[in-house]
Amino acid sequence: MTQPILQGRDLVKRYGKVTALDHCDFDLLPGEILAVIGDNGAGKSTLIKALSGAVVPDAGEILLDGKPVKFNVPNDARAAGIETVYQTLAMSPALSIADNMFMGREIKMQGFMGKYLHKLDKKAMEAFAREKLAELGLMTIQNIKQPVETLSGGQRQGVAVARAAAFGSKVVILDEPTAALGVKESRRVLDLILEVRSRGIPIILISHNMPHVFEVADRIHIHRLGRRLCVIKPGDYSMSDAVAFMTGAKEPEMAEVA
Template sequence: MATPLVEMKDMCISFGGVHAVDHVSVDLYPGEVVGLLGHNGAGKSTLIKMLSGAYQADSGDILVDGKKVKIESPRDARAHNIETIYQTLALADNLDAASNLFLGRELTTKLGFVDEHAMEAETRKIMGKLNPNFKKFHAPVKALSGGQRQSVAIARAVYFNARILIMDEPTAALGPHETQMVAELIKELKAQGLGIFLIDHDVHQVKALCDRAAVMKNGKVVGIADVNKVSADDLLGMIILGKCPPGVTPGPGAISDDEAAA
């Protein structure tokens, strides 16, 4: 079997005695979309923030292409081509699309000054592909609609040759049409061989977009299921009860049959 693009092994992090993520292991292969499911507070976002460099794990290993890496800051994550689209979008509202797209990675002229024109030109190019209706290149992003903002956030993740993409509820604030647009994009990126972690609440969407789904509860993995082999109800059962359906290997967070019976 091929080497996973990313492997997170035995990840732990706690905040003030609460084990937010407790011995969690997940992996992700090229061209694969792995859904992360679970209640609010189940530890999905925390797990993913350790990969994106926003949090530092207490223990556990992160392997990229089979090699152990240290991710101590968002900058480290970016150096390994790990890009994140955060739930809250992480855009600076007062800046325009180009400034946000290149934030932290500005294009500069030979003299080291920020090259606004080059950045705008690149932004126009990529937005032309992602969202051809996008026209407001000089407006601060707070003047944009939810979908337009999301496309800026996605453009930012995709532009810099991401190999591993983390999407934290990318469609939470979007209308049906824009959700469809994001779904199409996920399929396209998957076809290009990117590995994608998709955090989502909607089990139907996860079934439609993902290859596998990792369900978390109370900071532990309930189980990792092939989405084609389980029903949406099975997934809900995993999320709500922590009960693994037959055919899914139970993780540390799954309840045993005895507990389920009781």
């Protein structure tokens, strides 16, 4: 079997008497789009937060390239090459596209100006941002200096995905990337996801939109009651089957249980 690039083993996370992760396992294979689906309260968000450093599990371990890693804060995961695009996008609307791309990792100028006066190299950041947007076919955004608040919802999502793809050397996690978008903008974001995957970057896609999941995912991780119930391939099952597994209306066969 192919060595997973990112794994969770026996992950446990409790909030008082509530168990959000109940000895949960997780596997992301190199170069794949893995959808994570589950009913509200199933523990999907906690799993993703554990993998992205936003939550520290009470027990279990996370492995990256087969080696145990410990993420105490999101910056630990980012330093390891795991980038996350949350549903809220985590952008500063009043700042430019380039400033948002480099938020928290700005490039300083060379020499005295950068070292002692902490002056930013705006030209370098704008050139990099323009290059990354162009690579993903997002140059409908004409002005890299324009504030993010002037962009449409789909364009903002595109900038967030481009930022993740630019710095996520190992894994990109997308949390409900099409939730607030119309049909046309959703289509563009799905194409963007496939474009990122074509560059060899594996993607974890959290979504409630079954048609989108079945269109782009290579495998589907079904989460229920704080743990992985099973992993299925879209070609082997219908959307109705996936929803039935997710809600408990139908149980997977033993061979399907991961």
